[in-house]
Amino acid sequence: MGLFGGRKTVFVDADILVIGGGMAGCGATYESRYWGRDLKIVCVEKANIERSGAVAQGLYAINCYMGMQWGENQPEDHVRYARNDLMGLVREDLGYDIARHVDSTVHKFEEWGLPIMRDPKTGRYQREGKWQIMIHGESYKPIVAEAARKAATEVYNRIMVTHLLMDKSKVNRVAGAVGFNVRTGDFYVFRAKAVIVGAGGASHIFKPRAVGEGMGRTWYAPWSSASAYALPIQVGAKMTQMENRIVLTRFKDGYGPVGAYFLHLKTYTQNGYGEEYESKWYNHTKELVGDYIDRHPVPTCLRNHAFIEEMKAGRGPIRMVTKEAFQDPHKETVGWENFLGMTIGQAVVWASQNIDPKHTNPELTTSEPYVMGSHATCSGAWASGPEDYAPAEYQWGYNRMMTVDGLFGAGDTIGGTAHKFSSGSFTEGRIAAKAAVKYVNDLGKAQPQVSEQEYRDLEKVIFQPLENYRVGRNEIVAGTVSPSYLLPIHGLQRLEKIMDEYVGGISANYVTNSMLLDRGLELLGMLKEDMNHVGAEDLHQLQRTWELHHRLLASESVTHHTLFRKETRWPGYYYRGDHMKLDDQNWHCFTLSRYDRNAGKWEMEKAPVYHIID
Ligand SMILES: Cc1cc2nc3c(=O)[nH]c(=O)nc-3n(C[C@H](O)[C@H](O)[C@H](O)COP(=O)(O)OP(=O)(O)OC[C@H]3O[C@@H](n4cnc5c(N)ncnc54)[C@H](O)[C@@H]3O)c2cc1C
Numbered sequence: 001m002g003l004f005g006g007r008k009t010v011f012v013d014a015d016i017l018v019i020g021g022g023m024a025g026c027g028a029t030y031e032s033r034y035w036g037r038d039l040k041i042v043c044v045e046k047a048n049i050e051r052s053g054a055v056a057q058g059l060y061a062i063n064c065y066m067g068m069q070w071g072e073n074q075p076e077d078h079v080r081y082a083r084n085d086l087m088g089l090v091r092e093d094l095g096y097d098i099a100r101h102v103d104s105t106v107h108k109f110e111e112w113g114l115p116i117m118r119d120p121k122t123g124r125y126q127r128e129g130k131w132q133i134m135i136h137g138e139s140y141k142p143i144v145a146e147a148a149r150k151a152a153t154e155v156y157n158r159i160m161v162t163h164l165l166m167d168k169s170k171v172n173r174v175a176g177a178v179g180f181n182v183r184t185g186d187f188y189v190f191r192a193k194a195v196i197v198g199a200g201g202a203s204h205i206f207k208p209r210a211v212g213e214g215m216g217r218t219w220y221a222p223w224s225s226a227s228a229y230a231l232p233i234q235v236g237a238k239m240t241q242m243e244n245r246i247v248l249t250r251f252k253d254g255y256g257p258v259g260a261y262f263l264h265l266k267t268y269t270q271n272g273y274g275e276e277y278e279s280k281w282y283n284h285t286k287e288l289v290g291d292y293i294d295r296h297p298v299p300t301c302l303r304n305h306a307f308i309e310e311m312k313a314g315r316g317p318i319r320m321v322t323k324e325a326f327q328d329p330h331k332e333t334v335g336w337e338n339f340l341g342m343t344i345g346q347a348v349v350w351a352s353q354n355i356d357p358k359h360t361n362p363e364l365t366t367s368e369p370y371v372m373g374s375h376a377t378c379s380g381a382w383a384s385g386p387e388d389y390a391p392a393e394y395q396w397g398y399n400r401m402m403t404v405d406g407l408f409g410a411g412d413t414i415g416g417t418a419h420k421f422s423s424g425s426f427t428e429g430r431i432a433a434k435a436a437v438k439y440v441n442d443l444g445k446a447q448p449q450v451s452e453q454e455y456r457d458l459e460k461v462i463f464q465p466l467e468n469y470r471v472g473r474n475e476i477v478a479g480t481v482s483p484s485y486l487l488p489i490h491g492l493q494r495l496e497k498i499m500d501e502y503v504g505g506i507s508a509n510y511v512t513n514s515m516l517l518d519r520g521l522e523l524l525g526m527l528k529e530d531m532n533h534v535g536a537e538d539l540h541q542l543q544r545t546w547e548l549h550h551r552l553l554a555s556e557s558v559t560h561h562t563l564f565r566k567e568t569r570w571p572g573y574y575y576r577g578d579h580m581k582l583d584d585q586n587w588h589c590f591t592l593s594r595y596d597r598n599a600g601k602w603e604m605e606k607a608p609v610y611h612i613i614d
Contacts, residue, residue: 007185007186007187008184008187009186009188009459011189011191012042012154014040015036015041015192015193016036016040016192016196017190018041018042018043018044018152018429018433019196019197019199019231020045020046020053020197020200021049021052021155021198022052022054022425023055023144023198023423023426024198025045025053025196026147026148027105027430027433028043028196029155029429029433030430032436032437033152034433039437039440042154042192043152043154043155044179046160046179046223047157048157048158049148049149049155051145053141053224054220054412054422055140057343057344058137058141059137059341059342059422060260060337060342061132062109062132062135062137063131063132063421063422063423064422064423064424065106065131066078067103067127072124073130075100076099078099079096082417083095083613084297084299085300085418085419086244086376086378087569087570087582088292088609089241089416089569090417091417091590093385094383094400094416094428096389096612097386097389097399098424098427098431099424105423106133109143112144112146113139113143114139117134128260128264129263132259137341144426159182159188160179160180160546161231162179163234164176164195164232164235165454165458166451167406168449168450169448169449170448172404173406174404174406175448176450177195177231178458178462181539193406193439193443194407194439195407196429197381197407198412198413199228199413200223200224200225200412201370201374201375202224202370203218203222203225203370204225204492204496205370205495205499205558207493207496207497207507208367208368208496209367209368209506217255218367219250220372224372226371226551227550229413229554230549230550230553232381234597236596237403238402239557239594240379240382240415240607242415243561243565243569244378244573245379245558245574246369246372246375246573247301247366247367247574248366248367248370249307249364250364250365250367251346251365252317252364253365254350255346256339257342261322261338264331265325265331265334269320270318272317272319273315277310281305285571288580288582289302290582290584300572301573307366307572317364318363318364319361320357326358332358366510369504369505369573371554372412373413373416373418374419374424375421376419381415382403382415382592383401383415383416384396384397386399393607394610398435399434400414400435401435406436408435409432410425410428410432411426411429466538468484469541472535473537484533484535485535486533487534487535488541488545491527491531492544492548495552498520498523498555502517502523502559503517503555503562510572512562512574512576513576514563514576517559518563521563524555527552531549531552556602560593560604561604562576564591564604565587565591566579566587567581568580589609592605
């Protein structure tokens with residue numbers, strides 16, 4: 001009997017199981033109840049939905065709001081905007097579907113108590129930019145979580161979901177999920193008719209700029225551990241655009257956002273010599289991407305591109321000129337509040353480094369790459385589109401259902417739809433839930449069954465790292481080094497190093513090529529073999545182990561996608577050194593992958609991009 005021999009197995013039956021209680025998961029839980037009054041709706045979350053996910057700390061702005069009630073923007077405008085920003089490649093059907101419903105989501109947030117700032121002159125919501133509205137958002141997540149809690153039959157906090165379960169009689173149909181309680185160590189078996197994955201994006205798959213004592217300081221939340229991708233990938237769901245990792249220009253070391261500074265404070269950037277530099281790179285960029293550089297607004301990746309090139313040319317650091325704006329006491333207050341409301345870490349970093357933006361222009365940096373599906377990027381699962389809007393080729397079932405029956409997704413989980421942000425993710429959760437309820441109702445008696453063999457086998461695999469540690473711990477040779485196991489932190493650092501050096505991370509200036517990617521895949525394969533020998537000292541480390549498994553699988557996917565797309569579609573996010581130009585003739589398409597877990601092989605294919613909106 002191992003260390004946790006007294007472990008209980010807890011069975012939970014659900015009609016709809018929502019994995020991850022972040023923005024998308026709360027939206028899915030709330031809406032499942034609306035359409036499925038008598039259904040059993042269960043939400044399972046590895047933290048506590050009260051303060052979990054990327055929005056945990058609160059936000060200062062809701063970044064996706066059309067303002068249709070005031071004729072400010074129409075859903076079509078948002079699709080054009082996202083398409084332009086992603087260099088032409090978005091699922092317009094999915095994006096339109098979110099945009100047409102997102103305003104109603106925001107109105108609900110206000111009804112539930114979220115304070116939204118209003119323009120005193122017009123009475124409309126206060127805009128920060130064309131799509132953003134300003135909120136007093138410290139309690140954004142608790143407010144949204146309350147709605148989900150009231151809607152759910154049960155919420156299970158502190159359960160890390162590690163695997164999905166498949167139906168024992170029907171191939172390619174989901175039947176539930178398994179995981180463990182990170183506090184008690186109990187094993188959980190969820191049996192469900194439909195599953196909605198809303199498990200967030202992925203940080204820490206590429207080596208972060210802040211390492212050692214600062215390694216928790218990343219832009220995307222450190223607890224965003226790629227489960228949203230790994231869970232569907234493990235069961236053969238197709239993924240799309242996994243190469244479209246995102247790199248952010250942010251204030252150095254604290255990742256404070258720059259948008260409000262540009263928009264409100266009218267600050268600007270300059271190189272180490274105090275020169276404007278962006279315009280210098282215009283011709284160079286035009287050579288790489290053609291007319292995309294002339295679009296308005298300039299795509300996010302291309303704005304990074306000039307920054308990266310200027311740094312490579314040895315003219316850094318790039319600074320935000322704040323000294324002028326901060327002479328105005330009102331702007332100074334706005335500048336500080338912007339961080340105190342959502343990125344307190346940046347204010348703390350400035351204080352610790354003697355930076356007062358009134359007297360010193362703070363440095364900017366480009367971040368390490370992240371994988372996600374809701375920001376200015378669109379990695380994630382390939383999903384069926386809305387019945388009334390999606391081209392036939394994008395419809396194989398229910399809205400937001402992946403290529404696995406009964407498996408739905410929303411938020412960072414779903415690919416092809418950039419710029420949904422917090423409000424769009426919640427909205428997509430609602431859309432997925434409505435479809436999932438219909439799916440469950442349509443199932444009738446043909447309900448999925450889990451296989452006892454499958455979940456008992458998984459139980460052994462899930463808890464094995466505790467056993468590895470228990471057996472090997474007396475052989476430690478020095479400090480934490482053991483000949484018998486590796487610790488999750490060691491595996492994580494190895495993963496980050498491989499991705500950084502071979503797949504286009506910071507130390508390679510975001511550049512890679514087919515030779516590097518091939519070698520990267522070999523090294524990822526070796527890490528995968530070694531994952532059988534991870535030792536977990538306690539339940540916390542067991543959670544770290546499974547987060548690492550998920551990050552590793554997502555990383556493999558990113559690497560295969562990057563290898564498959566033989567062009568540089570998004571300079572500033574990454575570069576294929578062997579295919580430096582954008583190639584619309586051959587690559588104006590989506591990339592799709594499917595992982596066959598039995599064979600351990602990845603299949604890649606192209607899918608057409610349909611431009612539905614002119
Ligand atoms: C720094 C930062 C700033 C941002 N600023 C803004 C902004 O100003 N305005 C805006 O509108 N949006 C903003 N966003 C974007 C917004 O936060 C995301 O778009 C949104 O949170 C995505 O929703 P999601 O549900 O997909 O993921 P999340 O909200 O991250 O939720 C994922 C949930 O899944 C849980 N989970 C993960 N893995 C597992 C597992 N294996 N088992 C069980 N549970 C699991 C997580 O704990 C989490 O609760 C920002 C994001 C970041 C990181």
